[in-house]
Amino acid sequence: MDMPKKILYSWLFWGLVFIVCMFKACTFISEGMCSNAIYSQAFSPNGEFKAVAFSRDCGATTSFSTHVSLLHSNDNLANEAGNTFISKGSATLVNPSLAWHSNSNLRITFSNQGKVFKANKEYSGNVAVSYSENGS
Structure with missing residues (x-):
């Protein structure tokens, strides 16, 4: 060459x-630069899954956001965005409520703070997720 x-x-x-x-x-x-602060969590009736609601803060140039991740019950929350629900505003404002109606049905109730970025209707083909706004 x-x-x-x-x-x-x-x-x-x-x-x-x-x-x-x-x-x-x-x-x-x-x-x-991002950090998660757990707001609440709820386990499915059979204990296989857990829903974790948390505030996510990625520094001074972004605002707080509220996330929900569905995980297997023995998994820890990773320092990443939620895999099921993301909304503008901190968890204390969005006030997400996590309610399991069965082993495969989760309802997330929240106060809409102006923008919902993600609202997946299922997790891993095993859990159906439904949503309602507080006051609706």
Whole structure:
């Protein structure tokens, strides 16, 4: 291989390595800036699943949001966004109420603070989720 191609491929290789490393670093830093504070949790009647309501704070440039994640009962809440429900406003304002009506049916009641970003109707094909706003 002639010298100019070696130099070009070397720059391309190291440039790609640099881009990948920067992407990983930015992802790590942004995830580390967020924190979750558990507001409440409720276990399914048979104890297989739990619903966890929590406030998520990702620093000064974003507002608080309320999340609900459905998890297997022995799993811990990860430092990530909710997998079932996300709404604008802290959990003390949104006031989510988690009620299991059966092993496979969860109802989330909340005070709408202006924007619901996620409201999944099922979890893992095993749990149906329904919603209602306080006062509705």
